[in-house]
Amino acid sequence: MQTKLTPWITLLLTWLPGPATAHFQTLIPSLDIVSQTSEHQVTLDLAFTHPMQQGPVMAMGKPLQFGVIGPSGPEDLKAELKQVEREGQPVYQANYRFTRPGDYLFYIEPAPYWEPSEGVMIKHYTKVVVGAFAGKTGWDKLVGFPVEIDPLVRPYGLWTGNLFQGVVKRSGKPVPFAEIEVEWLNDGTIIPPSDPYITQVIKADANGTFSYALPRSGWWGFAALLERAETVTNPLGESVPLEQGALIWVYARDMTAERR
Template sequence: MIRFALSLVIALAFATTAAAHFQELIPNTEIIITASENPVELHLQFTHPMERGPLMNMAQPVQFGVISPTGREDLLPNLTAHSIADHQTFSASYRIKQPGDYLFFVEPAPYWEPAEGVMIIHYTKVIVSAFGAENGWDTEIGLPVEIIPLTRPYGLWTGNLFTGVVKHNGQLVPFAEVEVEWRNDSSIKPPASPFVTQVVKTDANGVFSYAMPHSGWWGFAALLNGDQPLKNPAGNAVPVELGALIWVRTRDMK
């Protein structure tokens, strides 16, 4: 009985530490229709979205920007740091200047995860469409790892199929594992751990698809091995987990 209880504690501890990390980059809306919806408010935090936490501490991002109809813009000066339960998160406000699609992206500072023995870098993006132009959503930002949407990443109904292609240094990545999580609003309690993080794989051409069964924000994270190790806080060289993330929102048809 004691051995069983100890095994259960270990299993539960592993399940907690092994939970999927997702870099969030969430705007207050994915579609701007009127000027009253300007500016866009973006929230950045590193967490487990389906489980609503816990938060991990975010250091100052390496880069944060947007690609818009006017080109590429550095938004690092726009970031405001916040403290939630002694963990740092960020927010930013951005005023849309003209019709078109706006691709917001962040390269966070490497995060040391001792439970997995890796440094984590999740290159993350989200697309906001403004004033009905609906062009530019499939533009490649040129991140080291990136998901390029093949489905327009806005105007999505609940149940729509989202399809994307995973690239690493500009090359297609076949048979890559893609983790999928819904940003829980506390209305759903997963019945078992496999329901927390959905898992799909890319095909031979680096393409994956997933049908989103609930309204809200969905994160797609293709996890790849880094090319070079990094030093952890103790100064030891450790592997790097690179994540290519994209966030999309679905809405109920009503």
């Protein structure tokens, strides 16, 4: 009996995302920098997934907020969201066309997600900045989310190896020693050698400031996870804790002579 069960248990353990692996809300633009010579439109990809493991994809409810803060001020983009399917689960996409120079801070407040294995409702407030036509200003604006990462480094135009730094904030105030999970959006070229390499873990200092040197080109997600003392109602009608995540995505590029 035991010999028959073991392969099944092994399969289940490797297949089911355990608490050791992290959920990340993605908000990935097709370009991190828009220039006169690049396309002037991006497609933004919004999924709730495990980036380093390339899945699985979890079902996303209709986002509560989706928009951009650009040189012309805030713009509600909820109407631009298109629901598409990935691995049979609902995810979202949106197109955005740039007309003016400046930094464009895209943000999403997703619908809360019920995670039975952790007994929490999860809501990842997520943002990403696209630099358009060498605008250079606006990247350090805050969305004003209840929990948010305030970047101390311009979050685009980064080389591989650059040190990314930010301050974890709750209600606008730094969160000392906040824990931050870091994952790379795996394009299939890396097989993590063991679980700790799937999600790297760092802590902010006494001022809520964290630092991370980007070791490889591609998209990097930073998720500061802050559990709230108050509870929310899950889909089963039970009172459960709400995990609020403050996420930011940044792109690192290898320092080569290659033109974009």
